[in-house]
Each structure stands twice: as C-alpha cells, then as structure tokens.
Amino acid sequence: MTLSPARSSRTMALLLLSALLAAMVASLHVGLRTYDPDTIWRGLTGGIETDEIIVRSLRLPRTLIAITAGASLALSGLIMQAATRNPLAEPGLLGTNAGAAFAVTVGLSVFGYSGLLQVGGFAILGALVTTAVVFALTLRLGPNAGRATILLVGVTIAAMLASLTQILLLVDETALETLLFWLSGGFADRDLRLLWLGCGLLGLVLVGLVAIAGSIDALQLDDASARGIGVDVMRTRMLALGAAALLAAGAVAMAGPVMFLGLVAPHMAMRLTRRRPAFLTLAGLTMLSGALVAVLADILARLIVAPGEAPIGAVLAIVGVPVLIALLRKRGARAA
Amino acid sequence: MADILARMTQITADYDDQTALDAIDLDLPEGKVIAFCGPNGSGKSTALRVLRGLHRPSAGAASVAGRPLTDWEPRALAREIAMLSQSPEAPDEMSVADLAMMGRFSHRSRFSAPSAADHATVERALKATGMTTLADRALGHLSGGQLQRAWIAMTLAQDSPRIFLDEPTNHLDIAHALEVLDLVVRLNRSEHRSFVLVLHDLNLAMRYADEVVLFRQGRIAAQGPTEAVMTSETIGSVFEIDCDVVTVASGERFIMSRSRAKP
Amino acid sequence: MMRLRTVSRLGLLTAAVVAGFVTSLALGSSLIPPGRVLAALFGEGARMDEVIVWTLRLPRVLLAILAGAALALAGALLQRVTRNPMAAPSILGITDGAALGVVSFLWVFSDEANRLTVSIHWQPLAAAIGAFGFALIAGGLTLADPRGRGPLRLILYGIALAALAKAAVTLVMIIGPVYRAGQALTWLTGTIGAAHWGDVAVVAAGLAVAAPVLAWLNLPLRQLALDPQTAAATGLPVGRTQIVLLAISVALTALAVSQVGAVGFVGLIAPHAARLVIGAFAPGYLVATALIGSLLVLGADTLARLIAAPLELPAGAITALIGAPLFLTLLIRRQGTHG
Structure with missing residues (x-):
C-alpha cells in the first residue's frame, strides 16, 4: 500500500502524537517512586495528598518543560538545517546554545540580573549574537566551504564560550551556586514561569514561520535557482536564522544548554516520511519528534543512575552522537 | 643491469571494487622511454602503481629490476625506481629546494644533515628542470607549470635509474609539456635512465616514446615499438574512434581523429 | 647543518622557558624575588623559601613544563601523520578518551570508603587505554568512511566522539563515589594545582623514552608532509611510520592528561607557533614545538593562579581561550587557499 505524502504525514503525526501522550503518562508515572494511574489523575485534578502534589508540582512541570524545550530545540534545528542547507546544523553544535548560556551567566554574575524577563532577554541576546557571528564567519569561508567547516566553526565558538562561562563561574561563587545546576542542562526543578517564556517564543516563531514557509522550502534549491524563482534568499535566510536563535534562546532559558536534540529530531521526522513534505508539515512532525525524544530522554535520565539523576545533556549525547556519525557517513546526502 | 625493467605475470588488480587490471602479462624493457596509453579507466595508472609497489595486486606476480616486488625493502626500491604520481601534494609553505630534498630520503642517513652529495644531486635536479632560480620559493607561490617542474625535480633528485611519471604533462601548457618531455628524452639518452610515462596525448606519445603499451578495459590491447603500435586501426579500435595517422613533410606522424557526426 | 637563525631562535625559546620557570617559582601567595628563588633552588636559601620552592612550587612548575612539551609534541606528530594542520589531541577526542x-579507573577501583583499591600509579595506564580506544575508533571510522578519507572527516569524527566521551565521563562521575567525583571534576578542566614529584617523574620518564625515538624518526616524520603515494615512492614505509x-x-597525550587533566588546544597552538618561529621544515622544529608547549602551559598555569587569586582558574580554560580563535x-585561511 502506498500512501500519498499528505496521508503518510498525517498518519505519522497521529502516531507521534499517541507516542508522545504515552510518554507523558510514563513520565508522570516513572521516577524515584512510581505512581498508579489513580494517583496521577487525582494529582492532575487537584488532589492534596503528598504523592498527588508531587505529581502536580514536580512531575507535571518537568514533563511540560521537556515537551516545550524539546519541540523548540527540534524546530530550531530544522530551521537551521533548511536555512543553511546543511543537515548537520543544530543550535547546540553551532554555538547558539552556548551563546545564550554565556549571556545569561554574564547577566547574572556581572549585572546581577536574575529576573524572568532579564534571563530571557540575555538568552535571546546571546543566542542572536552568537548565531550572527558564527554565520558571518562561515560566510567568510566562501561559497565552497563544506558543511563540515560550518560545524567546526560552531563547535569552536561553543568551546570558547564554554571556557569563558567556566571562568566567570569560578570567579563568582554566588553565580556558580545559582547557575551550575541550570548550566548542566535538564528539565527537572525549573522555574515554571520560564515555561511561559518558552511557550511564548515558540508561538511567536510559529506564527512568523507560516509567513516564510514557502521561501524556506525554496531554499532547498541552490541560491541562484532560488533567486531565479523569485525568493529573496538572503532575507529568508536571516529571518529563518533569527527565528531559530529565538527558539534556542527560549529552550536554553528553560532547560539550560542541551545539545543534539536539534539534530536528532529533524532527522527522525524526515525518516518517518517517505518524501520530504512541505516545510510546515515537516516542522510539525519535527516538533512532535523533539518533544517525544526530550520526554523519553528525561525518563531515561531518571532511571539510568537512580537514585541520582543523569544530566539530560549526557543522555542526549549518547543518543545523538551515533546519529551524528551516521549522518557524517551518509553517502550523497544533500550536500552544502 | 638486467634487460627487463619490470615484468607482470597474470596480474589482477582492483580499484574501488572495480577490476582495473584483468590478469595481464607485461614485460617492459630497460633503457627506453615507454608510454602507457589508453582510454580513461583502462588500467594504465593502476599498472604503474602496481609496478612501483604502491598498489597491491589481488592476484599474480610482479618483479622489477630482476627481483619480485615483495622482496624489495622500501628504501632500496626507491633507490631503483622513482615515481611521480598523478596529483602529488605537499604543504604550500614548503620551499622548492626542501621539496627536492625530500627525494633524497632513500639515500640519507637517519641522523646526519644532508650530505654534500645530497645537495649536489638536488642542485642538479633543480638545474635540469630550470628551477634553480626558484629554489627558495614556497610551493604555494608557484604557477601550475612551475609546480609540476618542482615535483619532477624531486623525482629526479631521487637519482634512480628508472623513473615512472603518471601524466607528467598534466596542468602544463603545450610549451611546458614539450619542455618536460624533451628533458625525459635527454635524460634517457645522456644518462641512460629508463622512463615509463602515462600519457593522455597520443601525439606526444608518438613523438617521444620508443615503445607504447596500449591499455583497454584492464587488458593490454597492443604493445611494441611506437611506429608498429600506433596505427589508425589499433588506435581506432582501442579508443573506439575513427582516425587517420598522417605523415607530415618532416617525416613526423600525427593522429587525426574524425568526427563521427559527419554530414 | 643548522642555520644560525634556527640556533639563535631555539636559544631564545630556551631562555624564555628558563625565565618563565624562575618567574613562576617566584610568583604565588607570597612573592619570592628571583634571587632568593635561585638561592633556594641551589640549596642556599632561607629554610622557608626552600620549603615553598622545593615542595610547593617546583613540582607544579616542572609538571607544567613537561606536560606542555608532551601535549605540544603529541599535536605536532598528529598534524604530520594526518597531514592536517587542524589536528590536535583535544579536537580528535583523544583527550576526552x-x-x-581516568574517571572509569577511579570509579572501578574505589571501595565504599572512596579509597583506591589499587595503586594510583596505574592511572596513566587507564588514561592510555581510554585515549588509544577513542583514537582507534576515530581512525577506524575515518578509514571506513564511504565518503572518502579527507582530513576534515577525522576531525568531525573526533568531535562527535569527544562529545560521547564527555557524556560518558559525566555519567561515570554521577554513578561513581561522590568524593572521587569532586576530585575528577577539578581535574577534568585541566589543573596542575596538586602536583607531586611522582607525577613529574612519570611525565619526565615518558618524554625521556619518546625523545630518542623521535630523533630516530625525524626524517620519516618530515617525509610524511608529502601525500602518501609520493612519500611511499621516495622510499618511506608510510603505514608503519604513521602507526608508530x-x-x-596518543601515549604522550594520555601521559600528560593523566597528570594535568584535559588541558586543550596546546597540541594545536604550539606546533603552529613553532612553524612561525623557525619553520615547519627546519631541523629544530620538534624542539621548538616542545619548548613553546612548555611555555604555553607554564604561562597558562601561572596566569590561572594569579588572575583571580586566591581562587585558581583551570589552566585548560585559558589555553582554550587562546586556542579557539x-x-x-586556520580554518578560514585554509578555506581561502583550498576553496
């Protein structure tokens, strides 16, 4: 049986959605203590027993944050890949996450800012500036630079920013205490108000994305051909990268710098569809995949080193590195 | 010096999972300028690499200078045969003289600096290729023709009685190509060095080679003295073209190919 | 025949290392003027000075010098073998391996009371096993790459594997004993703080073994600048030389990392600096590389303890700040010339 692309995308979306719902339930269920469905239900509907409060005030927020951050990072990765025509692009590998984290650290340790909007503002500023710098540098590499080179620039900038962050933290012990946990990346025990920031940014970008989705699709062609069919290539690319940076900033503010999600989720979505669907459909599938992977990774993080918690970054690296290697080995992939 | 430069017996070699040489037998005489010609992918470069011990055949035996290839120690073989591969690479910052000195590897002792003999040989190689004035120039600052001559200088500095050149006229305009091949003939006649060249240009092969080996689809289509091999029938069948061999007033012969899209 | 220019520049580098050595011994929580440092070194100083210099500062300073030389040499060798000017142990995942x-070693061989059940002297061996393991995987992936064995491929696999190793290190630290984890964390960022004479001896012994071998392999090492086919045609047994x-x-990296932690980018910076100072094909290239590496790590470590005193920064963070730009x-220039 062959499905039309639209039908197959719809089926996949339903499948992903059911998987995500199941994973959400599992995420509420599994942990240091496992809760039966009754407790979970009462927790969600306002029960007042300890267990029920734990479900509502700990398990539910971390699950929601995992979903929002996962979807944001996944979409950010997809947009970067489309905008740069480079299947290896991802906010973690390209330094955007490190930039947001560094800016937040500077905000806290130099200016003493720790309010919600301030954290969000610094994260956005850092993400935008770093993304701009990385892509300005890759432009200097010339039109023939391979997609690998862009990755190298991003990784190097990320390493440098990580070193600077580390120095700042060592010098400023209060910042260290506040930020060390956040910097290690994860979905648990996060400020819930940040969830609204993340959701807001995600919604904003989605609205904007509808406007430029057609142009982003056209970026699959080479620049000259895209220009030939009437697309303002440079403008589309800038807008897209800006949107990707905003998404990454929101995710970093919520969950700290998390690598590899933006790489894994888009490729998962593309694997699920027979042919590459239109950009908006692909974006939807990617967000679902990202949310699913994030929730699953979060569950895994609770389990593998129980009673401790593994940093989500480490879990995702162990999933993501094999994906990265497989992508590197893929012959004849859409090269940039 | 043995009469046979190299001998291949039932050599089969694969390249990128494709059969490049298909059970070929080949004897190459010493003291001549021999050209390997043939269509792209016919196995001529692979044959050269196999003979130099740079590519391991999957079956068959090869011997050079009277000894099986497998018996040669790398440095000893380098003193007997020098080879310039198709697209050699060295860092841009290396100077021409440093590159030529690289050719002395098989002659130098491990710990000492280059000997007077090393320096003298390098100077001779630079002179023969007309690179003396450019000796201190970095490779990155040379033109295509100069770069090719710098590599040939390195190959000559190896001071081997037998020299393999894989498409030595690549990247060279006609003037520089002629210069390189004139040098080959001069070294062959005056210093009795043997040359095996992979050449794409059949007319250059006709003019400069004593013997020609024609490859076709991993086998040897013809071998022998240039005049005998380079006939319009043989070339026509090897390259699957229509052509004539014409003799001009000076007695030199040329290949004229004919378009198949004749009115 | 070493040119006068080469000899004089090597002399200058040596002098700089000696000056750095004395300066670094002089600086610290209490300043000891160079004259008193020298007196203490030769056993003629005040008793207090001698204690500070000999037991507190000297091992640390010597360890920085030796580890810097080892990391720099490791980088230079790697760049030649891979014919890739951007290769360095920290970029190829060897450092993280x-x-x-080391972290696995601390985890596996600790008892409940967080004491090691075997001698700490096995630690370098554990580092070597990790380093060789990751080097083998990166090399194997590159060799088996269906898209060709370009120099960039090795770096990409190295980056991927480094991320994997980092993740594994984090996990092991969480699973392992808490006390050890704290120790491992400071060590991971690359600090030379807790140096003992034993550490100095281990790195010194490694360098003492490597030096004559490298002198013996000096010519083949130069020859590797040519592409493999051409190098083989000039008589070099390419495969064997590369492996050795x-x-x-990898062994030098493992040795240095096991003693001073993951100080990155030294293997990248030092060989390039040496190229600028005396040239990549000058006879004293490796010596210059080692001296510059020593200078670099010594400088970074000295800065690391001075900038935010009494706090100590990781020396690795400082080398990364120099190395990343x-x-x-290099990347941009390389792309410029090779398109």
Whole structure:
C-alpha cells in the first residue's frame, strides 16, 4: 500500500502524537517512586495528598518543560538545517546554545540580573549574537566551504564560550551556586514561569514561520535557482536564522544548554516520511519528534543512575552522537 | 643491469571494487622511454602503481629490476625506481629546494644533515628542470607549470635509474609539456635512465616514446615499438574512434581523429 | 647543518622557558624575588623559601613544563601523520578518551570508603587505554568512511566522539563515589594545582623514552608532509611510520592528561607557533614545538593562579581561550587557499 505524502504525514503525526501522550503518562508515572494511574489523575485534578502534589508540582512541570524545550530545540534545528542547507546544523553544535548560556551567566554574575524577563532577554541576546557571528564567519569561508567547516566553526565558538562561562563561574561563587545546576542542562526543578517564556517564543516563531514557509522550502534549491524563482534568499535566510536563535534562546532559558536534540529530531521526522513534505508539515512532525525524544530522554535520565539523576545533556549525547556519525557517513546526502 | 625493467605475470588488480587490471602479462624493457596509453579507466595508472609497489595486486606476480616486488625493502626500491604520481601534494609553505630534498630520503642517513652529495644531486635536479632560480620559493607561490617542474625535480633528485611519471604533462601548457618531455628524452639518452610515462596525448606519445603499451578495459590491447603500435586501426579500435595517422613533410606522424557526426 | 637563525631562535625559546620557570617559582601567595628563588633552588636559601620552592612550587612548575612539551609534541606528530594542520589531541577526542579512562579507573577501583583499591600509579595506564580506544575508533571510522578519507572527516569524527566521551565521563562521575567525583571534576578542566614529584617523574620518564625515538624518526616524520603515494615512492614505509608516530602521539597525550587533566588546544597552538618561529621544515622544529608547549602551559598555569587569586582558574580554560580563535583563523585561511 502506498500512501500519498499528505496521508503518510498525517498518519505519522497521529502516531507521534499517541507516542508522545504515552510518554507523558510514563513520565508522570516513572521516577524515584512510581505512581498508579489513580494517583496521577487525582494529582492532575487537584488532589492534596503528598504523592498527588508531587505529581502536580514536580512531575507535571518537568514533563511540560521537556515537551516545550524539546519541540523548540527540534524546530530550531530544522530551521537551521533548511536555512543553511546543511543537515548537520543544530543550535547546540553551532554555538547558539552556548551563546545564550554565556549571556545569561554574564547577566547574572556581572549585572546581577536574575529576573524572568532579564534571563530571557540575555538568552535571546546571546543566542542572536552568537548565531550572527558564527554565520558571518562561515560566510567568510566562501561559497565552497563544506558543511563540515560550518560545524567546526560552531563547535569552536561553543568551546570558547564554554571556557569563558567556566571562568566567570569560578570567579563568582554566588553565580556558580545559582547557575551550575541550570548550566548542566535538564528539565527537572525549573522555574515554571520560564515555561511561559518558552511557550511564548515558540508561538511567536510559529506564527512568523507560516509567513516564510514557502521561501524556506525554496531554499532547498541552490541560491541562484532560488533567486531565479523569485525568493529573496538572503532575507529568508536571516529571518529563518533569527527565528531559530529565538527558539534556542527560549529552550536554553528553560532547560539550560542541551545539545543534539536539534539534530536528532529533524532527522527522525524526515525518516518517518517517505518524501520530504512541505516545510510546515515537516516542522510539525519535527516538533512532535523533539518533544517525544526530550520526554523519553528525561525518563531515561531518571532511571539510568537512580537514585541520582543523569544530566539530560549526557543522555542526549549518547543518543545523538551515533546519529551524528551516521549522518557524517551518509553517502550523497544533500550536500552544502 | 638486467634487460627487463619490470615484468607482470597474470596480474589482477582492483580499484574501488572495480577490476582495473584483468590478469595481464607485461614485460617492459630497460633503457627506453615507454608510454602507457589508453582510454580513461583502462588500467594504465593502476599498472604503474602496481609496478612501483604502491598498489597491491589481488592476484599474480610482479618483479622489477630482476627481483619480485615483495622482496624489495622500501628504501632500496626507491633507490631503483622513482615515481611521480598523478596529483602529488605537499604543504604550500614548503620551499622548492626542501621539496627536492625530500627525494633524497632513500639515500640519507637517519641522523646526519644532508650530505654534500645530497645537495649536489638536488642542485642538479633543480638545474635540469630550470628551477634553480626558484629554489627558495614556497610551493604555494608557484604557477601550475612551475609546480609540476618542482615535483619532477624531486623525482629526479631521487637519482634512480628508472623513473615512472603518471601524466607528467598534466596542468602544463603545450610549451611546458614539450619542455618536460624533451628533458625525459635527454635524460634517457645522456644518462641512460629508463622512463615509463602515462600519457593522455597520443601525439606526444608518438613523438617521444620508443615503445607504447596500449591499455583497454584492464587488458593490454597492443604493445611494441611506437611506429608498429600506433596505427589508425589499433588506435581506432582501442579508443573506439575513427582516425587517420598522417605523415607530415618532416617525416613526423600525427593522429587525426574524425568526427563521427559527419554530414 | 643548522642555520644560525634556527640556533639563535631555539636559544631564545630556551631562555624564555628558563625565565618563565624562575618567574613562576617566584610568583604565588607570597612573592619570592628571583634571587632568593635561585638561592633556594641551589640549596642556599632561607629554610622557608626552600620549603615553598622545593615542595610547593617546583613540582607544579616542572609538571607544567613537561606536560606542555608532551601535549605540544603529541599535536605536532598528529598534524604530520594526518597531514592536517587542524589536528590536535583535544579536537580528535583523544583527550576526552583519556579523561574517560581516568574517571572509569577511579570509579572501578574505589571501595565504599572512596579509597583506591589499587595503586594510583596505574592511572596513566587507564588514561592510555581510554585515549588509544577513542583514537582507534576515530581512525577506524575515518578509514571506513564511504565518503572518502579527507582530513576534515577525522576531525568531525573526533568531535562527535569527544562529545560521547564527555557524556560518558559525566555519567561515570554521577554513578561513581561522590568524593572521587569532586576530585575528577577539578581535574577534568585541566589543573596542575596538586602536583607531586611522582607525577613529574612519570611525565619526565615518558618524554625521556619518546625523545630518542623521535630523533630516530625525524626524517620519516618530515617525509610524511608529502601525500602518501609520493612519500611511499621516495622510499618511506608510510603505514608503519604513521602507526608508530600515532602511537607515540596518543601515549604522550594520555601521559600528560593523566597528570594535568584535559588541558586543550596546546597540541594545536604550539606546533603552529613553532612553524612561525623557525619553520615547519627546519631541523629544530620538534624542539621548538616542545619548548613553546612548555611555555604555553607554564604561562597558562601561572596566569590561572594569579588572575583571580586566591581562587585558581583551570589552566585548560585559558589555553582554550587562546586556542579557539587560532583554530578559527586556520580554518578560514585554509578555506581561502583550498576553496
């Protein structure tokens, strides 16, 4: 049986959605203590027993944050890949996450800012500036630079920013205490108000994305051909990268710098569809995949080193590195 | 010096999972300028690499200078045969003289600096290729023709009685190509060095080679003295073209190919 | 025949290392003027000075010098073997592999009371196993790459594997004993703080073994600048030479990392600086590389203890700050020339 692309995308979306719902339930269920469905239900509907409060005030927020951050990072990765025509692009590998984290650290340790909007503002500023710098540098590499080179620039900038962050933290012990946990990346025990920031940014970008989705699709062609069919290539690319940076900033503010999600989720979505669907459909599938992977990774993080918690970054690296290697080995992939 | 430069017996070699040489037998005489010609992918470069011990055949035996290839120690073989591969690479910052000195590897002792003999040989190689004035120039600052001559200088500095050149006229305009091949003939006649060249240009092969080996689809289509091999029938069948061999007033012969899209 | 210019520049570098050595011994929580440092070194100083210099500062300073030389040499060898000016142990995942080896060692061989059940002297071996393991995987992936064995491929696989090793290190630290984890964390960022004479001896012994081998392999090492086919045609047994040099490089990295932690980018910076100072094909290239590496790590460590005193920064963070921009410059220039 062959499905039309639209039908197959719809089926996949339903499948992903059911998987995500199941994973959400599992995420509420599994942990240091496992809760039966009754407790979970009462927790969600306002029960007042300890267990029920734990479900509502700990398990539910971390699950929601995992979903929002996962979807944001996944979409950010997809947009970067489309905008740069480079299947290896991802906010973690390209330094955007490190930039947001560094800016937040500077905000806290130099200016003493720790309010919600301030954290969000610094994260956005850092993400935008770093993304701009990385892509300005890759432009200097010339039109023939391979997609690998862009990755190298991003990784190097990320390493440098990580070193600077580390120095700042060592010098400023209060910042260290506040930020060390956040910097290690994860979905648990996060400020819930940040969830609204993340959701807001995600919604904003989605609205904007509808406007430029057609142009982003056209970026699959080479620049000259895209220009030939009437697309303002440079403008589309800038807008897209800006949107990707905003998404990454929101995710970093919520969950700290998390690598590899933006790489894994888009490729998962593309694997699920027979042919590459239109950009908006692909974006939807990617967000679902990202949310699913994030929730699953979060569950895994609770389990593998129980009673401790593994940093989500480490879990995702162990999933993501094999994906990265497989992508590197893929012959004849859409090269940039 | 043995009469046979190299001998291949039932050599089969694969390249990128494709059969490049298909059970070929080949004897190459010493003291001549021999050209390997043939269509792209016919196995001529692979044959050269196999003979130099740079590519391991999957079956068959090869011997050079009277000894099986497998018996040669790398440095000893380098003193007997020098080879310039198709697209050699060295860092841009290396100077021409440093590159030529690289050719002395098989002659130098491990710990000492280059000997007077090393320096003298390098100077001779630079002179023969007309690179003396450019000796201190970095490779990155040379033109295509100069770069090719710098590599040939390195190959000559190896001071081997037998020299393999894989498409030595690549990247060279006609003037520089002629210069390189004139040098080959001069070294062959005056210093009795043997040359095996992979050449794409059949007319250059006709003019400069004593013997020609024609490859076709991993086998040897013809071998022998240039005049005998380079006939319009043989070339026509090897390259699957229509052509004539014409003799001009000076007695030199040329290949004229004919378009198949004749009115 | 070493040119006068080369000899004089090597002399200058040596003088700089000696000056750095004395300066670094003089600086610290209490300043000891150079004259008193020298007196203490030769056993003629005040008793207090001698204690500070000999037991507190000297091992640390010597360890910085030796580890810097080892990391720099490892980088130079790696760049030659891979014919890739951007290769360095920290970029190829070797450093993180060594780190994983050490952390796993601390985890596996600790009892409930957080005491090691075997001698700490096995630690370098664990580092070596981790380093060789990751080097082998990166090399194997590159060799088996269906898209060709370009120099960039090795770096990409190295980056991927480094991320994997880092993740594994984090996990092992969480699973392992808490006390050890704290110790491993400071060590991971690359600090030379807790140096003992034993550590100094281990790195010194490694360098003492490597030096004559490298002198013996000096010519083949130069020859590797040519592409493999051409190098083989000039009489070099390419495969064998590459394997031996790669093994030395990985061993030197493991040795240094097991003692001073993951100090990155030294293997990248030092060989390039040496190229600028005396040239990549000058006879004293490796010596210059080692001296510059020493200077670099010594400088970074001295800065690390001074900038935010009494706090100590990780020396690795400082070398990364110098190394990362250099790497980018190289990348951009390389693309400029090779398109």
